[in-house]
Amino acid sequence: MSILRRKTRSLRLGDIGVGGDCPITIQSMTNTQTADSKATIKQIRELQAAGCEIIRVTVNHQEAADALPAIINSISIPLIADIHFDHKLAIAAINAGVDGLRLNPGNIGSELKVQEVVAAARERRVPIRIGVNTGSMDKDIYQKYGVTAEGLVESALKHVHILERAGYEEMKISVKASNVPLMLASYRLLSKRVDYPLHLGVTEAGTMLRGTVKSAMGIGILLEEGIGDTIRVSLTSDPVYEVNVGRQILLALGLRKGLEVISCPTCGRTEIDLVKIAEEVEAGLAEYRDKDLRVAVMGCIVNGPGEAREADFGLAGGKGDGILFCKGEIVKKVPEEALVAELLDLIRSQKD
Numbered sequence: 001m002s003i004l005r006r007k008t009r010s011l012r013l014g015d016i017g018v019g020g021d022c023p024i025t026i027q028s029m030t031n032t033q034t035a036d037s038k039a040t041i042k043q044i045r046e047l048q049a050a051g052c053e054i055i056r057v058t059v060n061h062q063e064a065a066d067a068l069p070a071i072i073n074s075i076s077i078p079l080i081a082d083i084h085f086d087h088k089l090a091i092a093a094i095n096a097g098v099d100g101l102r103l104n105p106g107n108i109g110s111e112l113k114v115q116e117v118v119a120a121a122r123e124r125r126v127p128i129r130i131g132v133n134t135g136s137m138d139k140d141i142y143q144k145y146g147v148t149a150e151g152l153v154e155s156a157l158k159h160v161h162i163l164e165r166a167g168y169e170e171m172k173i174s175v176k177a178s179n180v181p182l183m184l185a186s187y188r189l190l191s192k193r194v195d196y197p198l199h200l201g202v203t204e205a206g207t208m209l210r211g212t213v214k215s216a217m218g219i220g221i222l223l224e225e226g227i228g229d230t231i232r233v234s235l236t237s238d239p240v241y242e243v244n245v246g247r248q249i250l251l252a253l254g255l256r257k258g259l260e261v262i263s264c265p266t267c268g269r270t271e272i273d274l275v276k277i278a279e280e281v282e283a284g285l286a287e288y289r290d291k292d293l294r295v296a297v298m299g300c301i302v303n304g305p306g307e308a309r310e311a312d313f314g315l316a317g318g319k320g321d322g323i324l325f326c327k328g329e330i331v332k333k334v335p336e337e338a339l340v341a342e343l344l345d346l347i348r349s350q351k352d
């Protein structure tokens with residue numbers, strides 16, 4: 001079953017397309033001081049290695065803007081500058097060569113300043129993301145609608161209309177909330193009002209477990225409805241983990257191909273250390289992350305191979321030993337301590 005995506009306009013962030021028929025991309029944001037270009041470059045490279053496709057950095061003062069050229073020259077994914085209030089920093093970031101801006105045009109002072117930013121953005125075809133969340137709603141709109149989907153969407157549209165009046169339509173939009181039902185209602189409403197690409201996220205989602213569940217619910221439900229063109233998981237954690245969660249959301253919905261390790265929850269039939277084995281298999285297959293490959297790690301020979309019939313390869317535990325199987329057919333029996341190594345060898349011999 002494939003997901004029918006809602007039609008949106010498309011734009012480009014460097015080499016990467018967002019919206020239209022472009023694949024859904026995974027974004028993250030650094031948490032280093034942007035002015036510390038060395039630390040920022042290091043983190044961006046780690047995030048890129050984890051699968052991050054677009055990176056955002058805060059540009060909160062001139063020193064941060066000054067660091068942008070060195071950062072851009074040292075990375076190979078599009079860079080977005082996150083700007084609040086200061087149009088001069090926006091222009092400095094564009095001139096430094098960023099691929100995108102995150103900026104709310106209603107917050108930078110005057111339409112004249114917006115026009116200056118737009119002129120620079122247009123010249124270099126730099127798209128702008130308008131990002132509203134429950135903490136940054138327009139005051140008048142907040143008083144009229146309160147913290148509601150209507151309020152978030154009207155706040156976002158106010159910024160959208162400013163850019164449209166300035167004759168600029170290279171934009172994408174986000175309306176994030178920490179409350180998942182509110183976030184869902186906001187994006188659903190927004191997707192009916194505009195055809196600009198949408199950047200999905202649950203803001204301030206929380207620490208690892210809570211934030212992962214909330215992000216998977218909020219982002220996943222919308223993607224399944226065909227809403228959303230690029231995603232960012234926000235966690236109070238290492239951003240590498242955000243990227244991993246983003247990947248798993250896309251994989252779980254079939255929106256991206258990649259390695260899937262299926263493993264059973266274990267039960268009274270299990271007689272091998274399945275938790276350790278599953279972790280070792282997953283770690284051992286890191287090089288297949290982007291390959292279309294399903295591998296099963298099952299606790300028992302009685303039910304394992306049958307339950308994991310859809311897997312390309314798998315192992316199932318016995319008592320002190322286990323079997324390897326391929327598409328539900330048994331390949332061989334091996335001692336427990338050799339199960340992981342033999343499974344990895346079998347996969348490599350057939351996939352490489």
Ligand code: SF4
Nearest residue numbers: 264267299300303304
């Ligand atoms: S595969 Fe076997 S060990 Fe795993 S949950 Fe099913 S019956 Fe239990």
